[in-house]
Amino acid sequence: MLLYHPAMVEVFVERGNQLADSRRLMDNDPQYASALALVSIHCAIALNDAFLSKVTGRHHRGEDHMESVRVTRKQCSSRRIPSDGVKHLEDLVRAKTRVSYSGERTTIEVAMRLAIASERFERWVRPLIKT
Amino acid sequence: MGTAIDQDMTNVRAIGRPKINARLRHGRAVNAVADFLRGHLRVPNVYLEPKSALWKGVDVVAADGAGSGDIHAAEVRFLSYPISLPAARALIEEVKNVPAHFKYLTVNKNSVSLTLGDGSLMFSPDGIGRVGLLMIEETQDALLSVELAVKPERFRLPPTDAARVERFLDRAKPDMFVRI
Numbered sequence: 001m002l003l004y005h006p007a008m009v010e011v012f013v014e015r016g017n018q019l020a021d022s023r024r025l026m027d028n029d030p031q032y033a034s035a036l037a038l039v040s041i042h043c044a045i046a047l048n049d050a051f052l053s054k055v056t057g058r059h060h061r062g063e064d065h066m067e068s069v070r071v072t073r074k075q076c077s078s079r080r081i082p083s084d085g086v087k088h089l090e091d092l093v094r095a096k097t098r099v100s101y102s103g104e105r106t107t108i109e110v111a112m113r114l115a116i117a118s119e120r121f122e123r124w125v126r127p128l129i130k131t
Numbered sequence: 132m133g134t135a136i137d138q139d140m141t142n143v144r145a146i147g148r149p150k151i152n153a154r155l156r157h158g159r160a161v162n163a164v165a166d167f168l169r170g171h172l173r174v175p176n177v178y179l180e181p182k183s184a185l186w187k188g189v190d191v192v193a194a195d196g197a198g199s200g201d202i203h204a205a206e207v208r209f210l211s212y213p214i215s216l217p218a219a220r221a222l223i224e225e226v227k228n229v230p231a232h233f234k235y236l237t238v239n240k241n242s243v244s245l246t247l248g249d250g251s252l253m254f255s256p257d258g259i260g261r262v263g264l265l266m267i268e269e270t271q272d273a274l275l276s277v278e279l280a281v282k283p284e285r286f287r288l289p290p291t292d293a294a295r296v297e298r299f300l301d302r303a304k305p306d307m308f309v310r311i
């Protein structure tokens with residue numbers, strides 16, 4: 001018996017795919033530094049929601065995305081899944097407030113650094129969300 | 132960029148060109164090569180004159196993709212005399228032995244030329260990999276510019292070397308990196 005709804009996981013995967021494609025399109029383009037940073041962060045959040053939906057049947061709904069990082073770590077620990085990829089999600093979530101709401105302009109270097117973190121998280125999580 | 136020291140903005144009155152000894156010259160070249168790699172790679176983690184037996188003779192190491200990608204390593208050599216083809220071959224062989232995907236020899240442009248013969252000595256014996264050549268030029272304002280004279284081609288990194296590089300990357304703190 002499946003503990004999750006495949007359709008729900010699929011929604012998050014699709015969202016993550018679109019954001020990953022956008023990230024690739026804007027890669028290394030200084031004209032889109034802020035957008036690149038934002039899609040990088042949200043791509044990882046969407047793919048993590050796919051992972052949590054699959055393993056728990058639920059995804060994170062609150063404003064505090066760091067809580068979803070904690071839940072992910074806990075799930076990895078209880079299922080003996082190597083959690084080395086989760087640190088990239090944590091870096092992205094930590095950067096989210098600054099990139100989304102602060103008055104500071106996002107540089108292309110920071111955006112690229114976030115894009116790389118997003119890619120690394122994606123590499124870690126993809127095999128775990130295959131249906 | 133303009134002159135190295137803006138005398139209107141500082142109280143320092145530079146008299147003539149700064150006297151730069153060999154150590155300063157080398158250090159400035161290392162910085163210039165690091166900047167060059169930073170500008171051509173994808174937010175790399177850069178290590179200056181890494182203190183490790185792994186990087187003997189290497190002046191700049193750059194791990195592309197914030198440390199997750201290919202390894203670039205450069206040696207900086209200021210030449211002050213004509214060097215023969217056998218000496219150039221020895222220099223290139225030294226660079227070829229560096230445990231990196233992309234390997235660069237950096238020499239001063241306005242010195243006596245480096246003899247490379249037909250250039251085939253830059254290639255790996257199996258053709259997978261070519262040593263890149265960077266030229267450093269000192270301008271009239273004592274600024275340094277770096278130019279890519281020979282484009283590097285990616286070498287294979289044997290598994291044992293790859294493991295040693297990973298251990299270095301795990302413990303060493305980069306001198307240049309992008310914080311998030």
